[in-house]
Amino acid sequence: MIKFVLMVNRRGQTRLSRYYTPVELSRRAALEADVVRCCLSRRKEQCSFVEYKDFKLVYRQYAALFIVVGITDKENELSIFELIQNFVEVLDKYFSRVSELDIMFSLDRVHFILDEIVQNGLVVETNRSRILTPLNAIDKMSDS
Template identity: 80%
Template sequence: MIKFMLMVNRQGQTRLSRFYQPMELSRRTLLEADVVRCCLSRKKDECSFVEYKDFKLVYRQYAALYIVVGVTDNENELSVYELLHNFVEVLDKYFSRVSELDIMFNMDRVHVLLDEMIQNGLVVETNKSRLLAPLAALDKMAEG
């Protein structure tokens, strides 16, 4: 099960944060800072899976952004790793070469996409055309 998903830049600034289990805001902030520090300090040739406290971290770097997912111990790390890639591919398709600025200025669209993929910490959809359908509907409504 997925506990949280973070998207941070190289400076450690959080660009996206979604928690699937309730957590106090103060604990959430500390957890984010610690997780980001842990992932950013790793070298490129090190594994993208990290044992962290009572769960695992799966992260992937895309240009200047890191996407970090906290999962339970019984979750398959490789499937989560591929989920991250699928998420970025869908963002890339929607924004046509997604950038950090696209994410910052279209946070609502990114959250819609993420909510279509993951609900209550479980992956519910990975098909790219099905994931993009709600965004296309929103864009159509905005135009007309």
């Protein structure tokens, strides 16, 4: 099961955070800082799977952004690694070459896309066109 999804830049600033298990607000900042420090300090040659406290971290770097997913011990790391790739491809398709600014200024759209892919910590959809269909319909309605 997925516990959380974080998107951070190289400076460690959180651009997106979505929690699927309850974490107190007072603990979130410390958890995010510790997770980001753990992932950003690793070299590119090192594995993208990290054992961290009572769960695992799976992360990928895309230009200046890191996407970090916290998962339970029973979850398949490679499937989550590919899920991150799929998420970025969907963002690229929607924003036509997604950037950090797209994420900052269209955070509601990014959350919508993530919610179409993952619900309650479980992957429910991976087909790019099915993920974007509701969002494109909303955009079409708002344009008219």
